Amino acid sequence: MESRPDILCIGSVLWDVIGRTPRSMAVGHDVPGRITRVPGGVAMNIAMALCREGMRPSLLTVLGRDAPGQELASAAKALGMDTAHVTWSEDLPTDQYMAIEAENGLIAAVADAHSLERAGDAILAPLIDGRLGSAERPHSGIVAVDGNLTEDLLSRIADSPLFAQADLRIAPASPGKAGRLLPLLRHPAGTLYVNRIEAGLICDDRFPSARHAAEALVARGARRALVTDGAAPMAEASAAGVLTAVPPQVVVTRVTGAGDTFMAAHIAAEARGLTGIFALERALGVTAAYISETE
Template sequence: MSRQADLLCIGGMLWDVIGRCPRAMAAGADMPGRIAHVPGGVALNVALAVARWGMTPAILSAVGRDGEGEALIGTVAAQGVATEYLYRDGGPTDVYMAVEDVNGLIAAIADVHSLEESGDAILQPIRDGRLAAASAPWRGVAVIDGNLTTAQLSRIGQEPGLAEADLRIVPASPGKAERLAPLIGAAHGCFYLNRYEAEVLAHRALGSAMDAAQAMLDLGMHRVIVTDGGRPVADGLAGEGVTSVTPPVVTIARVTGAGDSFLAAHLAAERAGHARDTALERATHAAAAHVSGKDMP
C-alpha cells in the first residue's frame, strides 16, 4: 500500500558488506573479525534512520531485478521506507564493500553502476505527479546523495519538481565531493560535509570545522554543516554566521553510517522546531551513539 511520504531520499540503495576487526590492521593483514551484510547507501541509510525518528521517507534509486534486489526491497520496506517509486532495471543490485578496524575505515569500494547508469530515470516520480511535478513541485525535504553522477546532480539542480524543495546534500566520500559543485548555489540547499570534503571543495587546507563552514559560505553555499571526527561540529548559515558544538567522547565500535545517523537526527530536531544549536547538539549525540554501537532513538 502506498504511504504519504514526508521526505525524499535520492541516491544510493544497495547492500553494505562491512568487515570489522577489533584490533588495528596493517596493509595486507589477514585478521579475524565479523562481516555484516546489511542495507546501505547514503540515501537509504538516511531513509532508514529518519524512519526510526518517525518520518515516512520515500527512496528514489535504482535497484536490480535480481534476488539481491528483491531481498533488499523487502528488508527496507519492512522498516518503514516507501520503495514503490524505485527505478528497476535489468542490471545487478549495487554493493558497497568496506574493511574497518579499531581505528576506523581502512578501505572501501562502492560499486554503484546501476545507480550511475540509470541517468535521470530515478527522477520520474517527481515529474509524473506521483510525488511531484513541474506544476506541483515538492515542498518538503529532499536528501541528495553524492553517489549520483555530476550529470545527475546537475539535472537535480534544474529539476522543476524540486524547485521549491529543502535540499539536504550529502557527499558519499571526499573523493566524490567535487561532484556536488552544480548544487553549491542552490537557494534552499544545506550541505552536510566533513572537514576533508570541505577542503576538497575549497582546494586548500582548513584548520577546523568552523573554518571549513565559513569557507563554504564564502564559496556560495546557503547553509553548511561540517563535522570533524571527535572535534567541534559547525553550522554555517548565510547572513547569520557560524555556530558550533563539541561532540561527546566515545569508544569507536563502528564508523560506516555515522554521518547518516547525524543527518537523520538533525532533520528530526529541525522538524520538531529546535534552534540551530540544539539541532546540532542532538545530531552529534546521535552520531556518537551510532559510533559507540548504540543507535538512537
C-alpha cells in the first residue's frame, strides 16, 4: 500500500504550450524562439515544485480519457505524484494553456480550463467518500487550492466541513481570476499566495508595495497573506505582524510557474520546520533558481 500523500493539490492539471524568445516583443511581432509543451496548470506546477522539494503530492483534478490526459497522468506518476484520486472524464477533453514569453515578460496567454470548471465538485469525491476524508472525519493535512476552480466551488470550499480542519494554501490562477479567491479569505486556517497586482484585484484597490497589499488582505479577513512583487521586496502579513524579504537578483529566463514555485517552496520549507523569515528566504531562493534556469 502506498503511503499517504504529504499534501493535496486541487485544481488545474493541463498541458502548457509556451513560446519563448530572448527578444523584446509587442503586439504583432513575429520573432524566432523556442516552443515547448510541458505539464502545467497551477495545481500541477505546485505539485511538480513540491516533488523537487522531496514531498509527495496527490492530485485532485479532472483529466480526459484522451491521449493528452493519459500522457499527463504518466508524467505525473514518473515525477512522484499520487494520481489515484484523479477524476477521469469520458466526454471532457484534457485542458491546455498557451503563452508567449519574451525578454520584456509575459506577452499574452490563453487558458483553456473549461473541463475543470465543468467537472465542478466531482473532483472532491475522495474527500467525501472516505478515501482522503469525510464529513465526519475531514482531511486535516495541507491542501493547496487554485483559482481555476469556479467561484461557486471556491465559496463552498471556504465554508465546507470537509475543509474545516485543513491547512488551506490558496493560489490564484491568473490576475484575471484573482477575484474568485475572495470567499476563501474567511477560511480560519487559510494562507493566501498572490502577487501585488492580484492583491489589488481582490481588494479592488491599487497598492504601492507588497507590504501594503498584504496588510490590506489581512484587514479584509485573510488569516495570513504572502504577497510577491517581482524583483521588489515581498511581504507576509498576519495578526502577528508583517515580515518583508528581498528576492535574490537574477537574470530572468522564464516566468510561467514562478508564483506556483514560490508557494510550493514555502510550503515545503514550513513542512521542514522553518518559520518566518527563514521560510521566506528559502522560498525566494528556490524561486530565483527556477526563473533563471535555462530549459
